[in-house]
Amino acid sequence: MQARMGPNQYGKAEIRLMKVDRDHARHVLHDLTVSVALAGDMDRVHVDGDNSPVLPTDTQKNTAYAFAREHGVAEIEDFAALLARHFVATQVAVRRATVTVEEHAWERLADHSFARSGRETRTATVRYDGDRIEVRSGLRDLVLLSSTASEFRGFATDRWTTLPETDDRILCTSVDARWRHTAPQADWRASYDAVRSALTTAFADTYSRSLQHTLYAMGARVVSTCHGVAEVRLRLPNRHHILVDLAPFGLENPGEVFHVDDRPYGLIEGTVLADGADADDGAW
Numbered sequence: 001m002q003a004r005m006g007p008n009q010y011g012k013a014e015i016r017l018m019k020v021d022r023d024h025a026r027h028v029l030h031d032l033t034v035s036v037a038l039a040g041d042m043d044r045v046h047v048d049g050d051n052s053p054v055l056p057t058d059t060q061k062n063t064a065y066a067f068a069r070e071h072g073v074a075e076i077e078d079f080a081a082l083l084a085r086h087f088v089a090t091q092v093a094v095r096r097a098t099v100t101v102e103e104h105a106w107e108r109l110a111d112h113s114f115a116r117s118g119r120e121t122r123t124a125t126v127r128y129d130g131d132r133i134e135v136r137s138g139l140r141d142l143v144l145l146s147s148t149a150s151e152f153r154g155f156a157t158d159r160w161t162t163l164p165e166t167d168d169r170i171l172c173t174s175v176d177a178r179w180r181h182t183a184p185q186a187d188w189r190a191s192y193d194a195v196r197s198a199l200t201t202a203f204a205d206t207y208s209r210s211l212q213h214t215l216y217a218m219g220a221r222v223v224s225t226c227h228g229v230a231e232v233r234l235r236l237p238n239r240h241h242i243l244v245d246l247a248p249f250g251l252e253n254p255g256e257v258f259h260v261d262d263r264p265y266g267l268i269e270g271t272v273l274a275d276g277a278d279a280d281d282g283a284w
């Protein structure tokens, strides 16, 4: 058999980790999902069954827990970078580590009581190759809705088109955004707050001709107002709200009662780049 091993990586996915900071009576939670992916000199693992370069995924999981205890978890970008650097620095066969961390939000009820929050999930992906460190931050499940100021008309039609044009509809989406930083170090919390605010204010401010039009407005607001962000990638599912026909009941429905369709949905995806930035195909 003529074959050779192509690109590969391996690691522990979705390590669920809760770190409680309990130095003060007012506890702080860091509820994380951590995923590790290691790549390097692993051909002989696959081809010959030689496990000597394999740091078990079980060990990777233990390392995440131990580092949370030893170093704490401040910002998820820093925690991801700590782990990524560790695996490359300590394993000769590992040339590149990619660590993704998601942070699940909790709302405080009291000093040591919390309610799981309906807020979005914050994310970070850090890739380290022994030389360069790339940091991407992001968020997902940020659900936004405009109850007007959204239209969709003037689109292409053919014999299969049934969608009527509309000059007033609900626009609703669940934002999945990732953005690339120009620098390996930043005030991650402040940067996150700035990007979130740019996304939400652009969504709210924009008179939408389509979700594509809104996507660009949101991305452009991020790269033009958020210092140190070179590129933002957006995935916006169109959560269709369909006006219910109440005429059979003798009722008008002037944009008040909608059926919320969960699938299928339009999926609008796009990258917006800062002036002068090149698209980058690192770890997203």
Ligand SMILES: O=c1[nH]c(=O)c2[nH]c(=O)[nH]c2[nH]1
Binding pocket: 152, 163, 209, 210, 211, 212, 238, 266
């Ligand atoms: O904002 C929209 N973009 C589309 O591409 C599209 N297609 C569709 O059926 N509805 C919508 N809405």
